[in-house]
Each structure stands twice: as structure tokens, then as C-alpha cells.
Amino acid sequence: MEKRRKVSNPLALAVLAWLVLKPMHPYELGRRLEESEKDRSIKYNRGTLYMVVKQLAKAGFIAEQETVRDTPRPERTVYALTPEGRAELYDWLGELVARPRHEYPHFGVALSLLSVLHPDEAVRLLTERLSALNAEIEEIRGRVEAAAARGVEWVFLVEERYRAALLEAECRFVDELIEAMRRPDYVRKWREQFGSRT
Structure with missing residues (x-):
């Protein structure tokens, strides 16, 4: 506890x-x-x-x-x-x-409600997020490389490396999610559930 x-x-x-x-x-x-x-x-x-x-x-x-x-x-x-x-x-x-701690990131909230969005809109927004994530990863890598070149020890860069690792994992997850939302069986089920309400 x-x-x-x-x-x-x-x-x-x-x-x-x-x-x-x-x-x-x-x-x-x-x-x-x-x-x-x-x-x-x-x-x-x-x-x-x-x-x-x-x-x-x-x-x-x-x-x-x-x-x-x-x-x-x-x-x-x-x-x-x-x-x-x-x-x-x-x-x-x-x-x-x-001790791992359960946190409540905003993206987790969005994911819990993602099914409300039309699959095409969800894919568009997730693709936009993927682009932003990749840009942030590149920015972090550049920052870490520049600091390492100045002689900064790796332990003082560990939180940036952790941040990049989380973003890379999120990129993989978002890629898989985009593919899942493009599947015809998901689109069909979404239309059956939400199509008449939009």
C-alpha cells in the first residue's frame, strides 16, 4: 500500500x-x-x-x-x-x-471511450497521434545524443531514455490499434452498434 x-x-x-x-x-x-x-x-x-x-x-x-x-x-x-x-x-x-503505481493518463481515458468515434475518424486521429509521437521520440533522441556528446553520464539522462521507451511502446500499440480499427469486421460491428445514432 x-x-x-x-x-x-x-x-x-x-x-x-x-x-x-x-x-x-x-x-x-x-x-x-x-x-x-x-x-x-x-x-x-x-x-x-x-x-x-x-x-x-x-x-x-x-x-x-x-x-x-x-x-x-x-x-x-x-x-x-x-x-x-x-x-x-x-x-x-x-x-x-x-513499486509500480497505477496512474490515470489522459490517453487511457480516451482509449476507454474510443469506440464512440467513427472508425475512420479514430484512424485519422490515431495517425495524427502517431506522427506527433514519432516527432517527440526524435526530439528526445537528439537531446540525449547532444547531452552524451557533451559528456553527460547516462544516469543523468535515464528519465529521457525512459520517456523515449514509453513513447516507442505507445507507437507500436497505436500502430496495432489503427490496423484493428481498419478491419472490416470492426467497422461492421461499429455500424451495428453506433451507426444509427450518429
């Missing part, structure tokens, strides 16, 4: 992970998320980041270490990981790595 977390936003997990490296203020945390492109895997905006930092501090996972003025901007509060925060990080990350 999934453990109930004091702070459950995945952005909180990223904050804890970055604070393992060194204490930081939220602005620096945000900059590092963007520079490392972790914001492609974790939903992020500055307002949410500051809210999550406050929640982590309230939960005792991080603590104010100092206030600095390193630029002409206002003072910034630097946060450090507490022992409780370190324990939470490893427990939470371990759970996410070890």
Missing part, C-alpha cells in the same frame, strides 16, 4: 534530492531544475516551488540555514536538508522506484 506523505507533490521530492548536494535558496533550486531540464519530468513553476519549500519546512524535512544577500535582489533564505528530510527522500524515492 502506498504510504501517505506529509508533502506529496513530486516537486518536493526533487527539492529534497537537490538539497542532498548542498543547502540552497528556492531561486537556485528553480534554476537548477531548469538547467538540468528536470522540469520536463516534474511539473514546476516558481510559485509552486516556493509553496513546496514552505510545506517541507513546516513538515521538518528542511530547515532555514541562513539568509543571504548575494545579489542586488532582496535577501534569500537558504534551506538545508534535515535528517528527517534525508530519511523521507530515500524512503519516498525507494517506494517510487520499487
